[in-house]
Amino acid sequence: MSGAEFVPLSLPPILIASFAAVACALPGNFLVLRKQAMIGDAISHVALPGIVVAFLLTGAVSTWPMMLGAAGAAVVAVLLIQFVHRVGRIDPGASMGVVFTAMFAGGVLLLEQSDTSSVHLDVQHALYGNLESLIWLDAFGWESLLDPVALAGLPPELLRMAVVLVLVTGFIRLFWRPLKLSTFDEGFARTLGMRTDLLGLALVVTAAVAAVAAFDAVGSIIVIAMFICPPAAARLMTNALERQIAWSCLFAVLAAVLGYVLAGYGPLWLGAPDAVSAAGMIATVSGVILALAALFGPCRHRLGQPKGA
Amino acid sequence: MLDLGYNATLVMIGAGLLGIAAGVTGTFLFLRKRSLVSDAISHSTLPGVGLAFIVMVAFGGEGRNLFGLMAGSALSAGIGLLCVTWLTTRTRLAEDTAIGAVLSVFFGAGIVLLTVIQNMSAGRQAGLESFLLGSTAGMLRIDALTIAGGGALVLALVVLLRRPMTLSAFDAEYAASLGLDNRRIDLAMMGLVLGITVVGLKIVGLIMIVALLILPPVTARFWTERSDRVVLIAGLVGGVAGAGGAVISASAPALPTGPIIVLSGFALFALSFLFAPNRGVLAALADHLSFRRRVHLRQGLLALAQGQPVYEALTLRLLRRAGLIRRDGVATDAGRAAAAKALLDERRWQLLRADLASETAAARYDGLTPIESVLTPDQVATLDRALRPTVAS
Numbered sequence: 229m230s231g232a233e234f235v236p237l238s239l240p241p242i243l244i245a246s247f248a249a250v251a252c253a254l255p256g257n258f259l260v261l262r263k264q265a266m267i268g269d270a271i272s273h274v275a276l277p278g279i280v281v282a283f284l285l286t287g288a289v290s291t292w293p294m295m296l297g298a299a300g301a302a303v304v305a306v307l308l309i310q311f312v313h314r315v316g317r318i319d320p321g322a323s324m325g326v327v328f329t330a331m332f333a334g335g336v337l338l339l340e341q342s343d344t345s346s347v348h349l350d351v352q353h354a355l356y357g358n359l360e361s362l363i364w365l366d367a368f369g370w371e372s373l374l375d376p377v378a379l380a381g382l383p384p385e386l387l388r389m390a391v392v393l394v395l396v397t398g399f400i401r402l403f404w405r406p407l408k409l410s411t412f413d414e415g416f417a418r419t420l421g422m423r424t425d426l427l428g429l430a431l432v433v434t435a436a437v438a439a440v441a442a443f444d445a446v447g448s449i450i451v452i453a454m455f456i457c458p459p460a461a462a463r464l465m466t467n468a469l470e471r472q473i474a475w476s477c478l479f480a481v482l483a484a485v486l487g488y489v490l491a492g493y494g495p496l497w498l499g500a501p502d503a504v505s506a507a508g509m510i511a512t513v514s515g516v517i518l519a520l521a522a523l524f525g526p527c528r529h530r531l532g533q534p535k536g537a
Numbered sequence: 538m539l540d541l542g543y544n545a546t547l548v549m550i551g552a553g554l555l556g557i558a559a560g561v562t563g564t565f566l567f568l569r570k571r572s573l574v575s576d577a578i579s580h581s582t583l584p585g586v587g588l589a590f591i592v593m594v595a596f597g598g599e600g601r602n603l604f605g606l607m608a609g610s611a612l613s614a615g616i617g618l619l620c621v622t623w624l625t626t627r628t629r630l631a632e633d634t635a636i637g638a639v640l641s642v643f644f645g646a647g648i649v650l651l652t653v654i655q656n657m658s659a660g661r662q663a664g665l666e667s668f669l670l671g672s673t674a675g676m677l678r679i680d681a682l683t684i685a686g687g688g689a690l691v692l693a694l695v696v697l698l699r700r701p702m703t704l705s706a707f708d709a710e711y712a713a714s715l716g717l718d719n720r721r722i723d724l725a726m727m728g729l730v731l732g733i734t735v736v737g738l739k740i741v742g743l744i745m746i747v748a749l750l751i752l753p754p755v756t757a758r759f760w761t762e763r764s765d766r767v768v769l770i771a772g773l774v775g776g777v778a779g780a781g782g783a784v785i786s787a788s789a790p791a792l793p794t795g796p797i798i799v800l801s802g803f804a805l806f807a808l809s810f811l812f813a814p815n816r817g818v819l820a821a822l823a824d825h826l827s828f829r830r831r832v833h834l835r836q837g838l839l840a841l842a843q844g845q846p847v848y849e850a851l852t853l854r855l856l857r858r859a860g861l862i863r864r865d866g867v868a869t870d871a872g873r874a875a876a877a878k879a880l881l882d883e884r885r886w887q888l889l890r891a892d893l894a895s896e897t898a899a900a901r902y903d904g905l906t907p908i909e910s911v912l913t914p915d916q917v918a919t920l921d922r923a924l925r926p927t928v929a930s
Binding site for chain 1: 567570571572573575576623624627628629630631633634635636637638640641642643644645646647648649651652653656669670744745747748751752754755758759791792793795796797799800802803806810816818821
């Protein structure tokens, strides 16, 4: 494949998908270890009502209000889940199920009630994203990467996703020790005077920021899959958190690149004329990686469990 | 309500039966604290729907046969369920991670299949997207009958299996000692959940069907502490949400059935959450306030009895309102009597708690309970004899 075709059409989506995947996988490591994996699921469901409310308030499909709306909805959902869990004395899984399904239903209803036929805002878009349409029209080949005029025409999602990735990485680097400590031994962290509750909320907010940015670019399926699958697969590869995070980033990038290529070119190889959903294929590839790790990963068993069990 | 069309009536009956069955089935899932497994099951129906469509078209069929699509979705949901179980038992991953992984991967694979179908010539108007959010538009009589019949069948099976499932939910070890196989009971329960998901797919859609399984038992739990009543109330809540939601959505355009059913259920939940006796928010708040009043009154009375000044504003207000002190803070006659009684009660408790032999009774001390409600009159008299020297001095 020539650079003239690859750089404008495939390079930006692959980069965006990889950034999004890593940005979600990083906080996902901690969510999986803290047994909060389903928070990612809840966040990506409630982003829809957040986006719809932001649209109804501003009356336009513009990125920042919608991202704020989705992030706000995520925080509201997390607080509501805590509220139902604590005050109503309902187990966390069920209270999560109550909150996110109701908020999602509210979002769908609002969407149906409001006149959004004139704008590109629908449930399908929120689910699959439009990765394939994030192309770089100003590029003509590899040399465009050095051309400032052409670079200005890059899809804005690419820059946004890169910034979010830097933010997420920065948060985890900055709070590395407290995060690690409170994840593995929350009681001990609290005796050292750490505000583990605030740290937990900060982690969820970081996850929500990553989810919302990724959501805008690639849809919610990748978000849920990337929160959980690469960290879960990495968990089966090693016992050290540092190495687990490295593995999860590797798996995330692998899933993004392989998934995009398979979705775009796989059907052509099989003789079918049209590409399939890249977002869905990336999620599928991440599942295949997890399945392989679950079958052959060196640390796939629980400690103390006999090898044959 | 009576001028519902024939079609809307069919939808209402189907949704009502589905709601009852989902509420009752969901209760056992909720009691096992495994509500979110249903989310994995519902999302993993999607690849089955897509594959069933492709297979039916490949064999020259129409592809939109609801029964065929339901069979396909049941198959792939079953595989998803097995994956969750396998990941949880055979690897070190926790159940929530397994649920999230399975639901996202199966859903992603389903989306891939949907785009494949869109590219097929027969798939242009497949309308399989309606399975995501549910749709009752253009529902055929046979579809409604299938849904109502499926709901009724699941309901009958739940009634048959209710005893072992309750036993396993509350005391799995006792169930095992009776010779019941907990794993098979769990499997049966998940099979029923799977049945509900597949049946409800057409009306509520696979993203929101979990709400029908989770909302009714959570709502019912606020009203009772008995599992058999939770089951009944959950069935009632589910039925009302299903049938009511279907009626509301038929009453006006742009009210999609699935979200309206879910939001009706949520409204019932919110009402129960706020107003249920004992477990509701308002009841808990009232409890808390009355406790606080009693603590303040008691502490105020003890301060009066020992001649200490009271500064705390709430305490002063409570004492004044009860007519125990005058506006200037001096105790009235009634106040002095109540204060003396409180002090005597406190002294008796002190003595009782110092005595190791009466440990059990002393454990009831919370600074509020009058000692007469714990001890018999002659036990109190014994305490008073021991107290007399101090009282006299």
